[in-house]
Amino acid sequence: MREFQTHDGDISVSEMARLTAKCMSISRITANSIDAGKVDAPAVTGQIVLSMVQPGLIAAAHRLRVNYDSKVEYEIESALGCGILISGDPPVFDIEGHGQVRHEAGRAVIAGNGKPVKAFTHYKANQHNAMAGFYLKPDFFERFGPDVTDDGLAALRGLLNVDYQAVVLPKSRRMVEIAKRSLAHPYRGELAELFLETNTLGFVLEAASMLKEANRIANTLGRKNYDRVVQAREIIDANLASPPKSLDLAMQVGLNLTTLQAHFKAAYGTSIFGYIRRERLELSRAMLSDTELPVAKVGYQVGFSSPAAFTAAYRRHFGEPPTRKFPRR
Numbered sequence: 001m002r003e004f005q006t007h008d009g010d011i012s013v014s015e016m017a018r019l020t021a022k023c024m025s026i027s028r029i030t031a032n033s034i035d036a037g038k039v040d041a042p043a044v045t046g047q048i049v050l051s052m053v054q055p056g057l058i059a060a061a062h063r064l065r066v067n068y069d070s071k072v073e074y075e076i077e078s079a080l081g082c083g084i085l086i087s088g089d090p091p092v093f094d095i096e097g098h099g100q101v102r103h104e105a106g107r108a109v110i111a112g113n114g115k116p117v118k119a120f121t122h123y124k125a126n127q128h129n130a131m132a133g134f135y136l137k138p139d140f141f142e143r144f145g146p147d148v149t150d151d152g153l154a155a156l157r158g159l160l161n162v163d164y165q166a167v168v169l170p171k172s173r174r175m176v177e178i179a180k181r182s183l184a185h186p187y188r189g190e191l192a193e194l195f196l197e198t199n200t201l202g203f204v205l206e207a208a209s210m211l212k213e214a215n216r217i218a219n220t221l222g223r224k225n226y227d228r229v230v231q232a233r234e235i236i237d238a239n240l241a242s243p244p245k246s247l248d249l250a251m252q253v254g255l256n257l258t259t260l261q262a263h264f265k266a267a268y269g270t271s272i273f274g275y276i277r278r279e280r281l282e283l284s285r286a287m288l289s290d291t292e293l294p295v296a297k298v299g300y301q302v303g304f305s306s307p308a309a310f311t312a313a314y315r316r317h318f319g320e321p322p323t324r325k326f327p328r329r
Contacts, residue, residue: 013070043070046128054197058135058136059200064128065126066125068125078116080113080160082108083132084109086105086129093119096117096120098164098166101166108175111164114161181195240276243276281313285318295310
């Protein structure tokens, strides 16, 4: 049975404690060393969505602005959480005995703790952000029995077998789109709950798939080389219209060009040039769907030198010209 919790407007710390106690594995919250249940002043303003969409699976999302400075402490029971920063100020959490976890826009963070942990964060007045994700409690995996054969789910489950571990995944436009839908969709009532369940399951599957792939690449290349290849990919993603030359990219990540090219292809199944071309075209498809920009301007913005070159590349990749009409979301 679903437990659907949502709140819009001014939200006190005590209200946040009530919402989280209903669904999440947070046993206690304090704000400035005061029990959260006793703090009625409006701490944040915005939107919070929490829903236990299936036994052991909790959808979580928020779009909030902080009203005053505070230090908040969480006591978290055994659970696995995945969150992605959609926009705004990146939060930083101090995990007692395990260091800091920093969020970066577009990169999901998966953290699991097999034992209770304490987490601290400082909220500053007027800080704002939008985030979405999910929590998995141990009983979510019980339906699969003692043996989980899927590598992705097995990797997720494995994070509940350690005291604490956090994994930062590569940037993913698909993950961001899933996250955005947690906060903005056209449904109400039971349809909203059903949509959120489906969307959150998609979130779990995407996170499991990305974690499985990250583990595969790290096992193939070694952790140090994996981190450098991920860094190269992120540099490309941040400068897609005008990426650095391959030699300059190799120097930035501390690898020689031949090694970077070989590791990049092993990790992503394509050359650096092929990756840039594919990502430009995928971005252009999203822009054609979501904006009113002319086709030629979209082509220029993603890095093509002429409308003809853009149209030819787009047709080869998608099997249709870029002038096709897309449904508006």
